[in-house]
Amino acid sequence: MDDSEFDRLATRTLQRLTRAIEDAMEDVLDDIELQGPVLTIKLEDGGTYVVNKHGANQEIWLSSPKSGAAHFKPDPASGAWLPTRGGEALHDRLEAELAAVLGQPLGLPALTSAA
16 A cells, blocks of 8 residues: 555544544543544543554554553455554454443444545
8 A cells, every 4th residue: 555545544544533433422522633643532531542643654553541552554355454463453442442431332433444
């Protein structure tokens, strides 16, 4: 995948995440901001998630107050953002962690690089 294709896919993923999380979690968010390639999600309980695209490695990086740091690459076969070091896909990890905060499923849209 060339750099411009990665940039387009990662940007679309961050934009979709921003909209979905804003819609689902407005009552428990302190702030949510997509500033260039960095999405910051601040929860009322003080936890902060940072999701950003890292163009040099063609990855999306996640910093989570629950599970720590993780890196995700787009999988050509499934289109999912899969972890580079094992664990859950980006969509599954965020859905599980943020649903636990909200107390119910968020219903995040599938975060596929092909969507």
